[in-house]
Amino acid sequence: MNNNGYVTHEGCDHVFFVGFLGAGKSTLARNLGRLYRRRYVDTDRLAERLLRKTVSECFHQDGEGRFRDAETEVLRRLRDERSLLVSCGGGIVEREENCHLMHEMGAVVFLRGSLQDSARQIQHPEKRPDWGSSGETRALFEHRMPLYERTADYIVEITGKSFEQVAQEAGALLWEEGLL
Numbered sequence: 001m002n003n004n005g006y007v008t009h010e011g012c013d014h015v016f017f018v019g020f021l022g023a024g025k026s027t028l029a030r031n032l033g034r035l036y037r038r039r040y041v042d043t044d045r046l047a048e049r050l051l052r053k054t055v056s057e058c059f060h061q062d063g064e065g066r067f068r069d070a071e072t073e074v075l076r077r078l079r080d081e082r083s084l085l086v087s088c089g090g091g092i093v094e095r096e097e098n099c100h101l102m103h104e105m106g107a108v109v110f111l112r113g114s115l116q117d118s119a120r121q122i123q124h125p126e127k128r129p130d131w132g133s134s135g136e137t138r139a140l141f142e143h144r145m146p147l148y149e150r151t152a153d154y155i156v157e158i159t160g161k162s163f164e165q166v167a168q169e170a171g172a173l174l175w176e177e178g179l180l
């Protein structure tokens with residue numbers, strides 16, 4: 001345990017949560033952080049801090065490329081930290097370099113659900129640069145699923161489960177694997 005009261009292990013051993021928009025990545029990282037006394041961070045919030053603007057502002061003013069560069073820079077900077085739970089932006093798997101960085105630093109957990117799960121759970125779709133018309137969103141979902149699957153070390157199914165069930169299941173799995 002470090003002097004902030006968080007559990008840390010030797011070396012860089014983060015757990016990264018990936019999945020489509022609204023899958024529950026941030027909620028799960030926060031819940032597991034509380035349960036297992038692990039510090040959690042969110043790559044979208046870290047990118048906003050680096051860019052000094054919101055994700056949505058960055059997409060509109062500077063374009064997606066600028067945001068993706070910031071997202072990769074955020075991951076690189078996590079090399080200097082220990083034992084974090086990291087909820088990732090939905091598009092983190094778009095860059096091969098990001099996937100390498102995550103595997104170099106720890107384990108990747110994919111929260112797998114349906115497009116309907118995302119549509120139900122997502123808040124303020126009007127503020128999401130990444131939530132387009134229903135056809136665009138379906139195409140993005142279909143493009144992303146194999147990328148998440150290919151990158152995942154572990155898969156947690158979310159369909160029909162409450163946050164508590166998802167946290168319990170993911171927590172038990174990661175604990176058994178010595179990752180928490």
Ligand SMILES: Nc1ncnc2c1ncn2[C@@H]1O[C@H](COP(=O)(O)OP(=O)(O)OP(=O)(O)O)[C@@H](O)[C@H]1O
Nearest residue numbers: 020021022023024025026027090121161162163166
């Ligand atoms: N298992 C669940 N059942 C029902 N609602 C959930 C569940 N998990 C998360 N939620 C709710 O769904 C919404 C999206 O969750 P969250 O922000 O954790 O998802 P996310 O994957 O981080 O999304 P984003 O793409 O916005 O980063 C929140 O309102 C959250 O309270």
Ligand SMILES: O=C(O)C1=C[C@@H](O)[C@@H](O)[C@H](O)C1
Nearest residue numbers: 044055088089090091129130
């Ligand atoms: O799925 C995506 O491409 C994105 C998801 C969000 O978490 C943000 O990272 C951003 O809006 C892009």
Ligand SMILES: [Mg+2]
Nearest residue numbers: 025026042087
């Ligand atoms: Mg989130």
